Structures are given as structure tokens and as C-alpha cells.
Amino acid sequence: MDIDVLGALDVRENGISITPTAPKPRQVLALLALHADQVVPVSALIEELWGGLPPRSARTTLQTYVLQLRALIATALDGGDTSRTAKDVLVTLPGGYLLSGGGGKSDVREFERLSGLGYRAVDAGDHPGGARLLREALGLWSGPAFADVQGGVQLDMEIRRLEETRLCALDQRIEADLRLGRHREVLAELTVLVSRYRTHENLHGQFMLALHRSGRRGEALDVYQRLRTTLVRDLGLEPSAALRRLQRSILMAGPEGGAPAAVGAGAGAGAGTVESTRVERLVRV
Structure with a gap:
């Protein structure tokens, strides 16, 4: 099974799409696909579909959606690997369901593998290698995660998590490029x-x-x-000490390498949103 979620949802078994068009079965598949080869609890699926107000028929309706997905899987398996059935691919287990990836490709897992290699390369001082690996990882994104899925509580949380991982990889790739003198690029x-x-x-x-x-x-x-104005107006905060040091070094027209040392913190995420105002890492070149 091949799974793409870093953009539009696309799940293929035996090379054939098993992605439903109906919104709620699509949500179910999205959550199962993201956690392929792991049990997704029934409670999590119900929360995704109906939030905190599930109908009395929630479990029965969820079972109906699972049957619809298995019908799509059975069609995809027809004429292919006869050793696997739809129930082997979408497995019912105590407390939840598991979508078996069968050793296929997952863009999320490949992104995590490449970005992890990129981080380690940058930490080891291999900035060309780190930049290349992180660029390759970021190239797996064709748009926002689950771009064509109407997400509920669970998927919205996962989308924010994935966006944060993308932003961290982007930040590190830009840092590697700056260390390589690619400031104009x-x-x-x-x-x-x-x-x-x-x-x-x-x-x-x-x-x-x-x-x-x-x-x-x-x-x-x-x-x-502009950043200072935004921080003071929206959050009542001044820029961090590290950013103020960078501003002073530029103001004094210091050496080109005069950026402040790295300081701890998390990075903001989300288009037009505020989730953090601290510097994760400023570049020392």
C-alpha cells in the first residue's frame, strides 16, 4: 500500500486508489493511513467524526464506513495478490482498527527519514549534505497535509503537528543554505x-x-x-535577546559573521497564526 498525505490524500492498494469521495469515510481512511500499521482506537475515530457529540449510532455508523473502505480495498485487490483479503488490509482488533501498509511507501515516513538524516548531517557540520537531504524531504510536500480532507478534532491536531515538522525542516534547510553563503538565493x-x-x-x-x-x-x-511592532502590539512582548543582538550587530555594521549564538525555543507555526515568539535558532556563520 502506498500512502500520500502531504498534500491531497491518496491511498493506493495494488496500484489502485482506495480513497473514497464521501467526506466521513475519507476522514476515517485519512486517520488510519496516517497511523498505518498502528491500532487507531474506536474512540479516536468517533471523536474525529463527531467531536464531543457523537450520535447513539456512532459505533454502528463507523462500522459501516469501515465496510465501505473494505469494499474499495477488495476491488483494488481483485486480480492481484490473492494471499491478502480486505480484512487483512483493514484489520479489526480489540478496541480499534489497523490499516496494514504491507511494506508500501508512505510520504510521511519518508519525510521523517530524510529530515532526520538532514538534521544529523547539519549537526555534524555537513551543510551541503544537510541542505540536500532537507530539500529532498520538503519536496515530498505538494500542499498542506490532508489538503482535500475535511478534518475533525484528531486530524486537525495531526495537521498542526505535521506543519510544525515541515516548518522545522524548512528552518534548518534555510540555516544550512545561509551557512553555505546562499543568502541571495x-x-x-x-x-x-x-x-x-x-x-x-x-x-x-x-x-x-x-x-x-x-x-x-x-x-x-x-x-x-516590523517584527517588534507586531510582537508588542499583538502579544505585548519585546523581541528576544538573541534577535536584539542581531539587530545591534547589523546596526553597527559589524562583520558579516556577527550573528548571535543559537538560543533555545520553539518555532511558530500555522498561516497567520501565533504559536510561538521565541527564536529556535539564529544563524552563526
Whole structure:
């Protein structure tokens, strides 16, 4: 079974799509596909479908959706591997259901594998290798996760988690590119990113650094002022000490390598939302 969720949902068995068009069976498949080869509790599926107000017939209706999915799987298996039945692919277990991946491809797992390799390469000082691996990992995304699925409580939570992992990989890839002197190459990308993540300090710091190294010192300082205005107005917070140090180093026209050291914290996520205002890592080159 091949599973794609980093964009539109596409689940294929024997090369044939088993993705239903009806919204609620689609939700069920989406949650099962994301957790392929793991048991998804009935309670989680019910919460996904109906939130905190499930109907009395919730379990029976869920079973109907599972039967619909098995019918699609059976059609896909017809003429293929006769050793597996639809019940072997979508398995009923005590307390929940399991979608058996059968050793097929999963874009989420491949993204996690490549990004993990990329992080380790960057940590080991292999910035060309890290940038390449992280770029390859990010290339698996064709749009927002589950872009064509109307998500409920469970999927919305997973979508936010996946977006955060994507943003972390993007942040690390940009850092690797900056360390390789590719400041001009990342300017257009960072222009879009800081507009989308208006309080993400690390992206703003990277943008400031890229602008400064491209000979655009005034614009770099303008980026800091816009971020500060947004933080103070929306959150009542000043920029972090690390970002203030970066601003001062640019203001003083210090050496190009004069970015502050890395500091701890999480990165913001979500288009137009505020989830964090601390710097995850500012670039020292």
C-alpha cells in the first residue's frame, strides 16, 4: 500500500486508489493511513467524526464506513495478490482498527527519514549534505497535509503537528543554505515566509541576515522594526535577546559573521497564526 498525505490524500492498494469521495469515510481512511500499521482506537475515530457529540449510532455508523473502505480495498485487490483479503488490509482488533501498509511507501515516513538524516548531517557540520537531504524531504510536500480532507478534532491536531515538522525542516534547510553563503538565493523564499509567519523570530532573523549579507542593511533593520511592532502590539512582548543582538550587530555594521549564538525555543507555526515568539535558532556563520 502506498500512502500520500502531504498534500491531497491518496491511498493506493495494488496500484489502485482506495480513497473514497464521501467526506466521513475519507476522514476515517485519512486517520488510519496516517497511523498505518498502528491500532487507531474506536474512540479516536468517533471523536474525529463527531467531536464531543457523537450520535447513539456512532459505533454502528463507523462500522459501516469501515465496510465501505473494505469494499474499495477488495476491488483494488481483485486480480492481484490473492494471499491478502480486505480484512487483512483493514484489520479489526480489540478496541480499534489497523490499516496494514504491507511494506508500501508512505510520504510521511519518508519525510521523517530524510529530515532526520538532514538534521544529523547539519549537526555534524555537513551543510551541503544537510541542505540536500532537507530539500529532498520538503519536496515530498505538494500542499498542506490532508489538503482535500475535511478534518475533525484528531486530524486537525495531526495537521498542526505535521506543519510544525515541515516548518522545522524548512528552518534548518534555510540555516544550512545561509551557512553555505546562499543568502541571495533564499531572499525570495524568506520574503514569503515572514509574511506568513508574522511572529516567527527565527525566520525573521534569517531574513535579516540574508538581507544584510546582500548589501541591504536598511531593509534588514526594517524587518526587525516590523517584527517588534507586531510582537508588542499583538502579544505585548519585546523581541528576544538573541534577535536584539542581531539587530545591534547589523546596526553597527559589524562583520558579516556577527550573528548571535543559537538560543533555545520553539518555532511558530500555522498561516497567520501565533504559536510561538521565541527564536529556535539564529544563524552563526
